[in-house]
Amino acid sequence: MFHPLRVAEVSPLTDDSVTLTFEVPDELRAAYRYAPGQHIAIRRRVGGAEIRRTYSLCDPVAAGAGPGPRRLRVGVRLVETGEFSTYALKELAPGDVLDVMTPAGRFVLEPRPGRFAAVVGGSGITPVLSQAATLLAREPRARFCLIRSDRTAASTMFLDEVAELKDRWPDRFQLVSALSQEEQQTGLPSGRLDTGRLEALLPALLPVAAVDGWYLCGPLGLVGAAERALRKLGVPRSRVHQEIFHVDEPPAPGPAAAIPGGGTVRATLDGRAGSWRAQAGETVLETVLRNRPDAPFACKGGVCGTCRSRLVSGEVRMDRNFALEPEETDAGYVLACQSHPLTPEVEVDFDA
Template identity: 65%
Template sequence: MAHEGGRARFHRLRVAAVDRLTDDSVALTLAVPPELREAYRFAPGQHLALRRTVDGAEIRRTYSICSTAPAHEAPSSLRVGVRLVDDGAFSTYAHKEIAAGDELEVMTPAGRFTLDPCPAADTAATDTDAATGSAPTPAPTPVSGHYAAVVGGSGITPVLSIAGTLLERAPDARFCLIRSDRSTASTMFLEEVADLKDRYPDRFQLVTVLSREEQQAGLASGRLDEERLTALLPALLPMERVAGWYLCGPYGLVQSAERALRALGVRRERVHEEIFHVDDGGPTRDRGAAPAPAHSTVTAQLDGRSGSWAVEDGESLLEAVLRNRPDAPYACKGGVCGTCRAFLVSGSVRMDRNFALEAEETEAGYVLACQSHPTTEKVELDFDR
């Protein structure tokens, strides 16, 4: 993935198609012009932030890329799924107003909920990296073995890209998709998932659970809770041979799946999570931190330039930086997407929520600027690391 200056940036992309998936979801196909294709090269599982301005207020929302990552060339198009949210400022716009031919402001790909390692294409790397002019990155280790995902609702979107890319590039790999939806009519990307099953009948396993509709065959309806998953997963898969688990969807489902995997002895480093929906009252992951000081200052390194600014009472570090550097990276401001990830150089912070960073990242010193509040008089962040 190549970003100008090493960081995600917005460009205007033309909408090539708007496809209705269900009554409350659409897929947007975005055309990428040749001069921007390297900037939009993506890893399977990454997302795009879309931006619009309404009555002087900027609205950003993140949507995962569902396309299979091209094996050789940078992408000429990108496809994202958008589910309608009650009173959603952007999703309502996407469903009612966006049409083919429109232009949208689209951030270059971001996110770390990715296929790791991503199997290399079957041709040699080019002599140099087109975006940086540097020597090419060595090809990732070939991927084989079992991979699996537990998804709910629109959580299928990034996993569709992960599964499609893995199966296309790694002929020895297998993928098991366990998906939960309310009903058949509400299930996104039915045709695309069916196509994977048709193309890879021996290597792609699909298990569907509907919470509000009985199926003629397959599993009984109902929610996929921890108890059910703990019993189901070993019956479907050789647990010890699954190299990577991808959990994506609403907070409750992801947490249930995580607890089930922990109970089944799966190592933490094999589990990757992305939360799509978190209620405002959702739990925090940083409790017991020191209270905020009376006065505090944040110093931020961003695109090679540094500045120091006062943090106003109740303000997050991201908000303080944005007042002075509007180009600071962010998308959701909800602790979910990870776009505002920064390295904590000095000082200490309290994070209200963290649904984006892995434990290894927080242990290494990374924080979400949108959720971080200072607990020392001086805090220094580095957005460039």
């Protein structure tokens, strides 16, 4: 659900990134409680068209339930031709009001004892910063290793916040930095963190088999490389969690939908069910949105998982999936924004 929130601060991070801080009214604080690693969607209307973008919350979560946060803070990096990121960096100002969705996402690390590690690239640091800061502050028996990759030192987001974690918990927080386009005096040699490099690096940094949870976040290339390296090192899939921030590749071509148009999509949303005729080429989400504009979505790219729903009956083809874990797809969950009906009738449940 979206609510209008006032922008409290727009603070520069690097030459091409800022943090946005939103004020949360007292009556909405409970609705905006979040777990470390979750994200929000921001909605803006431009010339009658709606723009939605998803950004991870970067601040730690305080101990205890409490009434919820007074403020929400996200990091925004400028994306070439990106409508919202350009607006955020060049026009957005304190006092402006934007529609903000309540927190969502399953890329979450709840504080618990153990050893944890993350491999992040670029703005992928954002949710992991919240995870690491929350874990270290609330669980004295936990350790965290952060391996981060950035283009240059000047482009590195949240440099001060990460340095503070290292200073505050030197015995429990390990930081390893790599720059792909610049040499650095300390840390790893320059260059990309590909599968072979990570396969050699990770065992040299920490006992891979003893890590209770791996958190991979950033562009598709880095996350895929890290996942392959961990698989080669024998890490169980259940210990690996990932969130993709950038996907430049087009979806792989799949078999043509058996139902080019005229089928029926039935959906349950907020306790109300309805059935609607699908038009040719539509995804399940597009069919639902024509009749239920409140259907949840953010990126429409198969990345954020906001449109996750359970397939109750029928069959669909998903063009791409960078949000659902294998156990979720095995349990019948799909991304409505990527799902095309393959049977005359398809039923999904957004409430499941």
